[in-house]
Amino acid sequence: MKLDLDLKQLMSAVDVPAQWVGLREVYEAHTPRMIRDGVPVANGRAATHGIMVEVLADGQFGYYGTPNMTPEGIANAAKKAFQQAKIASCHATYEFDETARPSHQGNYQSPYTKNRESLSAGALNETLLEAYNHLKVSDKIVSASSLCQVIETSFRFVSTNGSDINQDFLMLEFDLSATAADGTNQQTRTFGGMRGTCRQMGMEYFDKYEILANANRIGEQAIELLDAEDCPTGEMDVVIAPDQMMLQIHESIGHALEVDRILGDERNYAGWSFVKLEDFGKLQYGSKLMNITFDPTLESEFASYAYDDGGLKATKEYLIKDGLLVRGLGGQESQIRSGLDGVANFRSSGWNRAPIDRMANINLEPGDSTFDELIGQVENGVYMESNKSWSIDDYRNKFQFGCEYGRLIENGKLTKVLKNSNYRGISTPFWNSLKGVGNSDTFGIYGTPNCGKGEPNQVIRVGHASPACLFENIQVFGGV
Amino acid sequence: MEKIFNQLSDSLFSELNSGENLILSFSGENSQFIRFNNATVRQTGLVDDADLGLKFIANNRTVRGGFTVSGNLDTDVVRGKAEITRMRTEAQEIPEDPFVVLPENSGSSHEVKSANGLPFENAVDSILPAMAGVDFVGIFANGRMFRGNANNLGQKHWFETESYSLDYSLVTPEHQMVKGSFAGSDWNQQDYEAYVKRSREKLTLMARKPIKVDTGNYRTWFESAAVADFLGMFSWNGISEASLRQGCSGFGRMRHDDVRLSPKFSVVEDFTPGFCPKFNSNGEVSSDQLVLIDNGELKNTLVSSRSAKEYGVESNFAEGGEYLRSPKMNSGSLNHEDVVTSIDKGLYLSNIHYLNWSDNAGGRITGLTRYACFWVENGEIVAPIETMRFDDSFYNFFGENLVDVEDKVSVNPEVETYGGRSLGATTCPGILVDDFALTL
Secondary structure (H helix, E strand, O other): OOOOOOHHHHHOOOOOOOOEEEEEEEEEEEEEEEEEOOEEEEEEEEEEEEEEEEEEEOOEEEEEEEOOOOHHHHHHHHHHHHHHHHHHHOOEOOOOOHHHOOOOEEEEEOOOOOOHHHOOHHHHHHHHHHHHHHHOOOOOEEEEEEEEEEEEEEEEEEEOOOOEEEEEEEEEEEEEEEEEEEOOEEEEEEOOOOOOEEEEOOHHHOOHHHHHHHHHHHHHHHHHHHOOEEOOOEEEEEEEOHHHHHHHHHHHHHHHHEHHHHOOOOOOOOOOOOOOHHHOOOOEOOOOOOOEEEOOOOOOEOOOOOEOOOOOEOOOEEEEEOOEEOOOEOOHHHHHHHOOOOOOOEEOOOOOOOOEEOOOEEEEOOOOEOHHHHHHOOOEEEEEEEEEEEEEOOOOOEEEEEEEEEEEEEOOEEEEEEEOEEEEEEHHHHHHOEEEEEOHHHOEEEEEEEEEEOOOOEEEEEEEEEOOEEEEEEEEEOOO | OHHHHHHHHHHHHOOOOOOEEEEEEEEEEEEEEEEEEOOEEEEEEEEEEEEEEEEEEEOOEEEEEEEEOOOOHHHHHHHHHHHHHHHHHHOOOOOOOOOOOOOOOOOOEEEEOOOOOOOHHHHHHHHHHHHOOOEEEEEEEEEEEEEEEEEOOOOEEEEEEEEEEEEEEEEOOOOOEEEEEEEEOOOOHHHHHHHHHHHHHHHHHOOOOOEOOOOEEEEEEEOHHHHHHHHHHHHOOOOEHHHHHOOOOOOHHHHHOOOOOOOOOOEEEEOOOOOOOOEOOOOOEOOOEEEEEEOOEEOOOEOOHHHHHHHOOOOOOOOOOOOOOOEEEOOOOEOHHHHHHHHOOEEEEEEEEEEEEEEOOOOEEEEEEEEEEEEEEOOEEEEEEOOOEEEEEHHHHHHHOEEEEEOOOEEEEOOOOOOOOOOOEEEEOOEEEEEEEEOO
16 A cells, blocks of 8 residues: 655654654555365454654653554654653653764665455466365365465555655465364364565465476375374484574574673563673584574565664574674664674564564575585484474574475485474574584575564564574474 | 434434444444553553444344444444445445344343543543552553443443553562552542552562473463463354354353263353443343353353354354453462462463463463462462463363362453453453463
8 A cells, every 4th residue: 555644744843852763654454264174263453553653752762552543643652751750850761962863865666576466366266276175185184274475565664863764565475285183183284384474575475386286295204194103212413494494593593693682681581591691703503504684685585674673674684693792682772781693683563562683584594505415415314394382481482393395315315204204403503513504495485474572572574584494413303 | 422323313214215223333432541551651642433333234144343432423423324335336246144133122221330530631640640669561441431232223322431451560670570550530549549458568578580381281270360361262263152263262162062061160151240331233232141151061152143044053142253251260279378279289370371272172271371370389489480382281280180260250341452441351260270381
């Protein structure tokens, strides 16, 4: 939707003696469609639209999120935000000035060739229904579903120090899922695990033949899993596919490097971090093969953008170079508070939440091993695809992940299919056990719409791209 | 807000043609959020928000819509009418749904709770003095919340409440933490200060050097807050009828293999305390109480009207997602004063963190210890423990390994604020279990 409010005109209605005022308008519409077990279970569209008024007074930011976008509404919101800031200013965590909101002007349009309207609700339901029919490869598939969600977001930001930014996004979440069951033996296979297929793209994604081929594969793999052996227990090498690497990066690197966590803001909710401010430039986070970037520039990745919600211009930066921790995930406020270099990651979930440090696209850069070379190095191990279970402690140390689909690796070859494939470890020893990084042929781009953090809580979209990777001597185990 | 909802509802129902049905669902808030770190204000602000959800049903098709309610009736009616036009068109394009749930008029309800809460402008100065000299971090959420539902057959529900919650942690210089959650409707400064004083006293226990516990199986006490987190897992691939039918529920062993949990374990969905509305987003009203697990036996699952149609069972008017809204676990016989001696040697866990199914079919849940968690030996608390990962099945810790249940229940209010402030609470006692598995 094209935003037609004149934010600069609305700004002229604001009458408070503030150091700085910003108006951030966000419109976001979600259009979900889903077929489950042969019938439509979701068809709709829901939009949210409002303005976040942010005011800086006596070094303290105050905010007011409002859906009343009239001049009177914005003027009232600014007054109340100003009052909140003034009351809190003598107890402020940090006394900011307007350098916390740098002035930038620019635009961003996410890449696509076919917009939402190019594929009708009827045509999309038809494709999803066909996909369902291809998922249902056997009577043992007790439930199957195909879904997509189109997300359209428009963002506009103006400020009293001259920021003027427009960003428009068209995004897609897509999933296929088949559950095979035989009594209490139940196995689910999806298309990338937990809505892993999330990208900035348009309806050009819907190549029916590719979708149907994938649906068929997923249905057959769910049946395979039903009769598969349980994952073995023991310490062994693991090769992890990009659609699981996504969550490994997210939980054991991304959250750990958020500077607001390191500064303690999140201790009551998401948690703290094992990383300390003094670790930057010193901590050998992983093996020399490990190169992690904050990359908001990778085309079509889920969390690409040109500016963050504080107006900072977004650029690609190395967070970990040759295994050494070099930079944190801190936006302008965190950079000022910590004195560390950071990135443009000051983001909010919408118009009704204040920005905080978030991940965006956090990627593991490709190495030089082919997939066969990774597998070929393993005498006894497990290959795992697609996340189905995740958990990590509040310092981002002790993690445990479960994957949908495993394969035994014996003498450098993939052999039996395995069900209930799990592994656990501790973040830096795990990353230091990184023994092989796949080349660009093994590289996959994924994302998730469901990263939760912040008080009040915010769920946000992130992107993660990675090649397949080999780790040595990892604790692996199966089901009950 | 109620007036806006009523006017908007009337306008939109008048747009319907013969054979069309419309259910409107309203959710709004006027909230204050203050975020604290190191006993200072990190972020402070206010949010006015209201969303109208529309469920349009025609010709055995259901299409949903939704928009932000601006508060200006003219603007909102234009948005609503545009949604009806869009949904009407879409309903002609999509496939038929054999399990469409049509609205009914089963009676209306109206519940407005007023309170003597903490004025927004007084919040910082009321909260911070009691936290002087301690590393305090957390969130204060405060204000009114609104829920409404109406359909074109004349049924209308309205629920409005005012509440606050201060969800916080106190932290020692060695990074040991105590959790607190002071919540209610009427603000009482003396009660608040007394509550914080108790938290600060608990924090002194955390000053002892934490010890590392080996992996293995331990006799373990879980405080009510930890039990509430376990019960929360039942809302996710758990006690939902649809999840059971679709092969993704941890309750399959109870349904298919007649496995029973401990006779000491009983859970009901209990709306009598009024923590949240009894009506769901379809406008259907649940009974005051629904027995789910009775003395270890699965008696009922949560069944939405859609599941009822799809699977040929009776609805108990669960929400569409078939999650728990106001669960209560029954108390037992263990007095809290006897807990540490009853552990004798093992773990005392106040809170747990980041739960997930590690083997859904087997009922196995993994997660971590967090906050005030202690090693107990010879019936006495020895020291806090370093964070440990657990991985065990609820068929064990709510089953044969459940030793005893606390003789009183505590209310654990829902304090999540994703999208907006949540309503509801989990009421439960603490539990003592044997052989609880720590794995990392």
